[in-house]
Amino acid sequence: MTDTVLDRLLRYVVIDTQSDPASQSQPSTEKQKHLGHVLVAELLALGLTDAHMDEHGNIYATLPANTDKTVPVICFCSHMDTAPDFTGAGVKPNLVTNYQGGDIQLAGDTSRIIRVSEHPDLKQQIGHDIVTTDGTTLLGADDKAGIAEIITAVAFLIANPGIRHGAIRILFTTDEEIGRGADKVDIQKLGAAFAYTMDGGRIGEIDDETFSADGVEIDILGVAQHPGTSKGVMENAIKIAGDIIARLPKDLSPETTDGRQGFIHPTDVTGSMDRANLKFIIRDFDTEGLAGKQALLRSIADQAMTAYPGSSMRFTATEQYRNMKQVLDQHPEIMANLTEAVRRVGLEPVTNAIRGGTDGSRLSFMGLPCPNIYTGGHSYHSPLEWISVQDMEKSVETIVELVKVWEERA
Structure with a gap:
């Protein structure tokens, strides 16, 4: 498979996976499994023979180690659901190629405008290709961008076997947006020592603390x-x-x-x-x-x-959930290796405290220490959501460098 991270994002966001806080089941909506089936098929096609979806909609897969070193098993995690805050049905993504500045008016609802005055990060996107919605739905880059980045990084590692790495576990969860993402995760089956959620925003910003x-x-x-x-x-x-x-x-x-x-x-x-x-x-x-x-x-x-x-x-x-920093501070190598990987891709790491939570909050207290990495997304939970293709590519590079750092330092 030669799909780019953009190809994958565009394929995933048109699948409605909105979760429902009023539902008592998990997943809270069966439609989250629709994306799950697509992802399992793609992982199997890449050669991850153990890829499967459990009864709760969680997806597990393994990229085996290709090094003789004893490297801690690390996991990369993203969630499949989109937020109940705004509709995620009928997503019509729009690609603004070679963005040259200025406000972006959305075609489906022209009253909605991504204004530079309200989204100053646009000033750093000159020359980038930017994915937006048409203004009538969420985009769903939270967190389908993270999924696309993880799978793209895995595909790159498979295509470049000279890059040495330990075993890599993949976990895609349901219902993160309604606070249940880690509820049914089988930590023992996952078998990882540490994890990283790909569920952040601006590139360079890494999160080791939550509410x-x-x-x-x-x-x-x-x-x-x-x-x-x-x-x-x-x-x-x-x-x-x-x-x-x-x-x-x-x-x-x-x-x-x-x-x-x-x-x-x-x-x-x-x-x-x-x-x-x-x-x-x-x-x-x-x-x-x-x-x-x-x-x-x-x-x-x-x-x-x-x-x-x-x-x-x-x-x-x-x-x-509880502040994951209480757990992460006991394992400083997790953030040390991440900051090294961020620097290797040409960014200066900025450590953030999230005014919210991620699956990593719960996973950390379930025995899987788990900070959060940027995906490049902006204005999540909003019809003004947008993401840069080049920033997504930088996130893919970060995953690749991170697994290299873990192998080198083993």
């Missing part, structure tokens, strides 16, 4: 009464939910925080006069800060409920 994350659900039972005879009796659950939301500190919301600041963020509210349900996500880089924000939210809810003596509340907190 720690909890989810909170508040169920409110109000007091229902006919509105004509409700004086002194009714306690409207919708209004109680609104009271809790109104009390949230404005300086602890996603829209007012950045850098290493955490937040409390309501993500869903449903209700009727007698019952209401609120869902929140809580984020902080430190576990202590996370616990403090959870305690604050509980205090806010408790205070709000004092005005409604006939009503009751159930507060349920769930651990989602």
Whole structure:
């Protein structure tokens, strides 16, 4: 197979793989397996004879070692699903060849424009070929670019057997966008010592730290009464939910925080006069800060409920993931080899803390330390999503150099 990384990306993004947070199954949508079947066929065609998809939609494959050295088995991981934030059906990718600057107006919805003033990274893309959507869907480069880059790098290694490397495991997951990407991964079957997710953004930026994350659900039972005879009796659950939301500190919301600041963020509210349900996500880089924000939210809810003596509340907190840096700091060689590979492809590595999470967050605490590598994508979860072909090629080069570094230093 002689496909380029662009060929693969264009083939993958037209397959709708949007995940569904309301579903209790895994994968949350069967259509994620449609891409999975395509990927297994391609990996088998490349000669990865153990490539297969399990019942949860996860894909496993192995590129065997071709060196006599004892090299740690490393894994490269990306996710197949796209975010529920915006539709991923009917994707019509557009290629802007030899970009020469200026805003990019999208053909399917001309009101949507990728403006240089809002996307300053475009200034670094002069002469590049840029893939966009038509403005009516996500592109899905998050994370189909990562998949395309991993498979392209594997194809390159197979075509160039003189490049020595240890065994390389490939893992493509489902449902990462709804926080379940690692739930059904079989770490023992994977058999890797370390891993790298290809799920980042701007080239040169590598991520060894994520938020720690909890989810909170508040169920409110109000007091229902006919509105004509409700004086002194009714306690409207919708209004109680609104009271809790109104009390949230404005300086602890996603829209007012950045850098290493955490937040409390309501993500869903449903209700009727007698019952209401609120869902929140809580984020902080430190576990202590996370616990403090959870305690604050509980205090806010408790205070709000004092005005409604006939009503009751159930507060349920769930651990989602933890900051992977706690694990990665115990294995400094993982980042040291990565930064060396980034320099070898002509980039200056910039270490980032992600204001979010990746499969690597969960995998790290499941016993598979796993930082995150750039794919070249921008404006994920948006119809303004775009990616440079040349940046994708740089990501492919980084994978190749990384496996070389691991072999050389073994």
